[in-house]
Amino acid sequence: MAFVSSERIIPISDGNGLEGGGAFLPITPTPNDVWNGWAHSGAWIIQNGFNGGGKDNVTSAPSQAAQNSVTVSDPVTQHTAADPVDVYTGAFLYDGPGLKVGNGEAPMALDYRPHYSTNWRLQNTAKIGYGWTHSYDIYATERHASDVDIHTASVAEIAPYWVTAQYLLDTVTKIPTAKEVALRVIAARWATRQVLKAKVTVALGERRIEFHRLSDGSYMSPSRFRVALEKSPEGVFTASFKHGNSIEFGGPNAHASKIVDQYGNECTFAYADDGLASVTDAYNRTLTFGYTLGALSSVTDSTGRSVTYSRGSTFDMVDADGGVLSFEMDTYGHQEILSVRDGLDRVVVVNLYDVFHRVWAQQPLGDALKPTYFGYAPGLAHETDAWENPSWTKFDSRGRRVQTVDMLGNVATWV
Incomplete structure (x- = not known):
């Protein structure tokens, strides 16, 4: 995702009724409504008449392959693609010898x-x-449990805060007595202790x-x-x-x-x-x-x-x-692996990162003419291979993979 002056934030749609998140896209479109940015590659239909975009969602006739569906009753917490990239976080992963x-x-x-x-x-x-x-x-x-997210936290994690808040609300009076003030202080202190080294x-x-x-x-x-x-x-x-x-x-x-x-x-x-x-x-x-x-x-x-x-x-x-593996690291202190070379000094892969340290493009074998692109939005990841075949991965609020659509349109769902 790039922060440049020629881009605007807009809602995006996957063509299946799923809308939300945002993407940074160039203001001036290229022919055939293909939007190319240094952090993504894809085709988009934009609502509200912006730059002449239509108001309808992207649709296509489902192929026979697209009607093949698989449901797996086991959530997977990490899903990788390419060489490899964690498509939820955008992190490059590598196992050494x-x-x-x-x-x-x-x-x-x-x-x-x-x-x-x-x-x-x-x-x-x-x-x-x-x-x-x-x-x-x-x-x-x-x-310390200072980063509890009520949206994703378990009941046990938020219970102390709920109990304390309810107690304070139940004991609120217009003119509290010294005893009531002391009890509120004790309750607040108890809640604080539930955070320390929790x-x-x-x-x-x-x-x-x-x-x-x-x-x-x-x-x-x-x-x-x-x-x-x-x-x-x-x-x-x-x-x-x-x-x-x-x-x-x-x-x-x-x-x-x-x-x-x-x-x-x-x-x-x-x-x-x-x-x-x-x-x-x-x-x-x-x-x-x-x-x-x-x-x-x-x-x-x-x-x-x-x-x-x-x-x-x-x-x-x-x-x-x-055998020797060589890793070229970035020179800006980000500790990112830019490229990997094998024992014959051949390039294995080249990584390009966005400002959030996510891989937005990879060049297998260092071939800049056959890159793989990645795009990220809340709960959704997009991959486009060197032949411009797209695939999608959908995640729930806890970062678990719940659905994939491969390059042939096959759908797999995790429940």
Whole structure:
């Protein structure tokens, strides 16, 4: 989305009766009513006679493919497209080369996987670089619930505020007594205490799970995750998962200390001044983390294989076989990956970002003549491939994908 003087905000329609949101489009149309902007590409019919636009919605005769419909009873929280882009947030995602020892996952095996997301461009908790994390960057952080959105919050999250507001309204008198004033102060203080450290974010590498503390001191997990969080009297958090694994953290705002399965097998974590030093599985196999000037420079497993990182004009990753991936970062401090090159110095992908740090165009293999365009509106994302075939993704108020229309007109719905 671009903020330039030759554009105006207008309502948009997907041609199926869905209207709303807005887009920045050039004032002067091109032939055939095709509107081209540096942050989008598409054809639009504009209401109210603006620049000669018609008042009717865009319509087309449904093809046989368009009548094929699929309904899935499982909401998906992230949907990607192209190379890849999270079409809800516009973030570029990338998985770097990793190391795996044994079969399965911790505590019986080790699986190191680095991951990048533009959404994390201001975070560097794994010491790889801003925007990067890895599968053993596991920690729990308490924070204040100062960002509760009544529109999307659960009943448990807004209950303290509702109870307090109702109590204050019920006790309002024209001339309050000293006792009534004191009780109102106590009620307001109680409500404030429900905000302080009321949320705990558990980071599991690229995944984030947020818990809300209830008035009885227990923690409520998101409905789509079968995981429980408990806090001991000493302030140590333990996250327990449905298959029997549990993660114990070293204390509030601490990193993981061990992963234990239902049979008592353990994977342990050791830390040094620079960060995570080693991870050891139940068979005593290890991953050792090396640092240079506070930045992660290598990860080595117990067989001697390693993944290394170097930083210069580009950020380079060398995998266990000696292959090199090079990432060109922006020079404006936004920590965005502009391009990726493989070990033969061939361009894998080029990204173009808008002012909100969302990918609005990609050039596969660096081919500027065959770009993929992305457009974003509240609850709606649009993708146009190099052959100008459009597809749409619709989201609910919680950012969950609820409907897709592919390039052939096939409709899939999630309920």
